[in-house]
Amino acid sequence: MEDAPGETGRPAAQYLRMSTDRQDVSLEFQARAIATWAKSHGFHIVQTFTDHGISGVTLEKRDALKELLRIVLDGHPGFSAILVYDVSRWGRFQNPDQAAHYEFMCQEAGVDVEYCAESFRNDGTAMSGLIKHVKRTMAAEFSRENSQRISRAKMVLRERNFWTGGQGGYGYRRAIVDADGSVIHVCDDGERFERPGCHTRLVLGPIHEVEVVRRIFASYLNLGESYTTVARTLNLEGLAFKDGGLWTVGRVRGVLNNPKYCGRLSLGRTRQRLGEPRQSVDPKHWVKSSACPPIVSTGLYDRVQAKIRWCSEQPSRADLIRELQRVAAECGTLSEKAIFEKSIYGLETFRDAFGGMLKAYKACGYIQTPKQAMYSDRIVAAQKNRPTEKFSIPELLDMLRMLWKRHGRLSMSLVNISPDLPHSSTYTRRFGSIATAYVAIGYTPSEQQLKVSKVRNGPGKRSRAFGRRRGMKNGVPRTGV
Template structure:
């Protein structure tokens, strides 16, 4: 029997869980009519189809390799994905696994659907974005909010004559406005954003996010108009379209880009003014004076080996340079809301991390265990797939035999009309099995006999390359790819305990990078495989 996986998704706030239920109900009805067995249902609630970074679709892709189902059913192709690249990649992986995709709208999906529907989905997203921007601009031109809200204001929801909610109006929140005035006055008087943030946190004042204040929340970026000190709404000037937001295709996260000033839309809203012009000008004058000083990043050394990998074990915030030679918890220094005041020398920290990568992770017994477990897990997945192929071959033989028996029965005098449906069903199943076997090659068992030794050679070479000015940058990037995160927690002796979390994908990429080696599966998918029961290496230094 055909084993079916159903996928359903909704994305906009105008839809709800009822949309998911409707999609699943229609797919269940189709499966029942076809005589298919529904073995799994995957759903994503309130998530855009512009990215594959969705738990439901990721689980479907993972299970497809395990032979849990042999057909994917959805309401329409745009429920699966609206991105051309993503839908093509998903179709390619399902086809490699021998799993066809069927939708209620398009039928069985082929290359033509992928090309045309993928293009239509991309055009739909672009058209939707353009219409949304037109609507937002109209709201801004009327002096209303173009999306989101600023600290110091409350959103006012009015009810129109038709009974619908009419949003976009704002009014001044006097309690928060007093904090805004305090920040501007303190900064104009010479106080630093860090000192202002510490004072506000000591008093228990909540920041714009509902959490503590930080220097960047106050200072922001003057070019981008971010931060309390750069928000022109406080002087009654609403500026829209200063930034463009785009999704990074690799991470799925939104990144902002500064638009040309000619593309900005500025509207006067004097009723929303909180800061008088004289105070605003004083703050801008001080900011301008500070910008004439040498930029901090120009005086710093090149990017640190462990930048952005260090985390505080007490609060989860980042560890950064608190002096020329030491690392410390950024939250403890900038916000005062973390108790982890311990610091560690850069040389000591980098030395302990490099030593761990070379000794503890390269310890023969640990490497052997790592490689054996990885190989065992992937072999299990591949054996399951090969077993599925073997089962299909055995069923194909039975189907062919059943077809011969029906034909022989017709020859012996049984009316063809009585066995017509049986013959059609057997022929359809035969064609389905043959198509699946033609598209699914039996995979060999994956072995990595030299993976541990080659990894040790590579890490030793990278550590040596760090001393070379010519190759330091590239070697640092490769070494950083081996590390998921480094967590520093206060120890009982007043120092810091260091937990090093290895990045499985980076470790395997380095271990299988030797020319001519069997690289096995796409290592970009290793993190997904790890979630099934094989976790990245973690050890305490």
């Protein structure tokens, strides 16, 4: 609430804050109280700074207060005082000296801080300083005690198999249930529904999401499949994530590594209180809950975890060099296709270890054929002038469209030898495969291009041959392997 132009008195800014966006009248109430105080003390409000639904325990997310402090410290704020409803609105910092520090910064810049609803006047006397410190300590203690109460309440709800987290995640939705466990309402993502005496459990989401989750688990167990290949297949078939975006390696990993999909819900695995960094909790203090129905069987989940652990083993550089030499001796040549078909390791393993396939060839002593060397030289030449800045998804697609328009076709080779485009590996990381990027701009990749994309990108850390050579059964390493 700002005064009309022409008001007399000292110009002042008002700072408003509410801790939660469910306090519908808090900001209006603060503004009215501050306006009444300002009128009776000879101030007129020229600017308002508001933090909506932001906790006062830290400065991190309080953009309005940070902007207010920046304007004050610049030296020409256009006002001589800051009006705040009370000490707790300025902040509930766990260290009371932090609130005093920000106030002192303003006073040093010639801007006073006034607390309009307090019983004392912030006039710099010893008594006002003592009362402020007590009030700041009380505000911090209120947040600490409230945090402990909420933590205890959540622990009780978890032990009673209720959901105390945020969104349910892919394949699930939050359901409001009464004391008997009967479902009253199923919430969409972002929807808030509250009713006294009711709590939250997870229920299965839309059937197509449930089927996609089951497919992800089943597909990953196939020989040669990885996070990357599963995400690429989902994107090529147009099975979008629930926000309409693409499936990424991180999203696939998040599904495959989450025990809630087999009904093993472990709550309280991390703790974050009063703006402190998130901390891991000792597994013995986790709460085992059945607040969500399983989507896949525990046996399937355990087999997936076994494969994930098995595939995470990293070979040494010496092992990789010996493997490249073996493939070269067996095939008479060394190429990405030969490595994909014959090696026990996937292409990404060699790229990660050596920084690229050309460096891997050099490390094992392989001399390229003239045709291979010519193509490699063109890639190296393009690499010298290749843009290095990070592009957005639309920018990457626009560059791919320009290449298509220029040549009338698209291929991974064209992308790699074009100095004005990022390397094809950039498209693989951002889209799951370069073939997915082709589809995104309306270009239909041929069967050969799909195969080449799969060969070059590889199925992650291990190749299909890994399962054939090292021994797998139903996607899980056999005993003793």
